[in-house]
Amino acid sequence: AQSVTQLGSHVSVSEGALVLLRCNYSSSVPPYLFWYVQYPNQGLQLLLKYTSAATLVKGINGFEAEFKKSETSFHLTKPSAHMSDAAEYFCAGTPSGGTSYGKLTFGQGTILTVHP
Amino acid sequence: DGGITQSPKYLFRKEGQNVTLSCEQNLNHDAMYWYRQDPGQGLRLIYYSQIVNDFQKGDIAEGYSVSREKKESFPLTVTSAQKNPTAFYLCATNTPTRGGNIQYFGAGTRLSVL
Numbered sequence: 766a767q768s769v770t771q772l773g774s775h776v777s778v779s780e781g782a783l784v785l786l787r788c789n790y791s792s793s794v795p796p797y798l799f800w801y802v803q804y805p806n807q808g809l810q811l812l813l814k815y816t817s818a819a820t821l822v823k824g825i826n827g828f829e830a831e832f833k834k835s836e837t838s839f840h841l842t843k844p845s846a847h848m849s850d851a852a853e854y855f856c857a858g859t860p861s862g863g864t865s866y867g868k869l870t871f872g873q874g875t876i877l878t879v880h881p
Numbered sequence: 882d883g884g885i886t887q888s889p890k891y892l893f894r895k896e897g898q899n900v901t902l903s904c905e906q907n908l909n910h911d912a913m914y915w916y917r918q919d920p921g922q923g924l925r926l927i928y929y930s931q932i933v934n935d936f937q938k939g940d941i942a943e944g945y946s947v948s949r950e951k952k953e954s955f956p957l958t959v960t961s962a963q964k965n966p967t968a969f970y971l972c973a974t975n976t977p978t979r980g981g982n983i984q985y986f987g988a989g990t991r992l993s994v995l
Contacts, residue, residue, distance in 0.1 A: 806991070809984075811984075855923060873921060
């Protein structure tokens with residue numbers, strides 16, 4: 766069974782600092798992986814996705830993530846944090862083959878706080 | 882204006898009462914999902930449907946029921962058997978894309994118990 770683990774339920778950075786949100790997956794076959802962002806009392810918005818075409822994936826709002834098979838990781842980064850980046854971030858995965866029916870397995874979420 | 886509409890935004894349930902959360906989409910997506918979100922637990926799948934008149938239990942289906950009579954609609958009923966219904970409920974749809982299905986989410990319904 767596949768699982769997705771986000772390390773750190775809360776991350777706090779200063780405005781302008783590097784953002785690093787960690788995600789590891791457990792799967793016998795490299796899955797498709799996604800990062801979503803959720804602002805308070807809203808739904809989830811897709812930031813980026815990995816689908817094996819390229820290991821470094823660029824998303825919206827200046828975020829990017831790198832798939833590392835050797836580390837089973839898919840960490841999310843942004844070089845310089847903005848106040849507007851404060852939100853909860855979810856890593857999610859789905860098997861790349863078989864009959865997953867598009868079902869996603871979500872990590873527990875990481876709340877990002879940005880200080881002025 | 883295309884998208885996923887969840888209503889109501891806030892809902893209150895009295896003890897022993899069934900309540901129904903609405904999810905409507907005009908994206909023409911075949912698959913629809915219901916998730917429950919609790920703080921620190923991520924999103925957990927309640928039910929999903931791949932096609933009209935068919936649906937499958939997710940990881941936490943007990944105390945919930947669904948129907949899929951139309952492609953556009955996937956209502957979720959929280960029954961009195963669900964003893965801890967207070968949570969944020971999210972509806973999602975899914976369409977196959979090259980290299981992985983993307984799920985799109987509604988704005989959610991926050992359910993509280995009176």
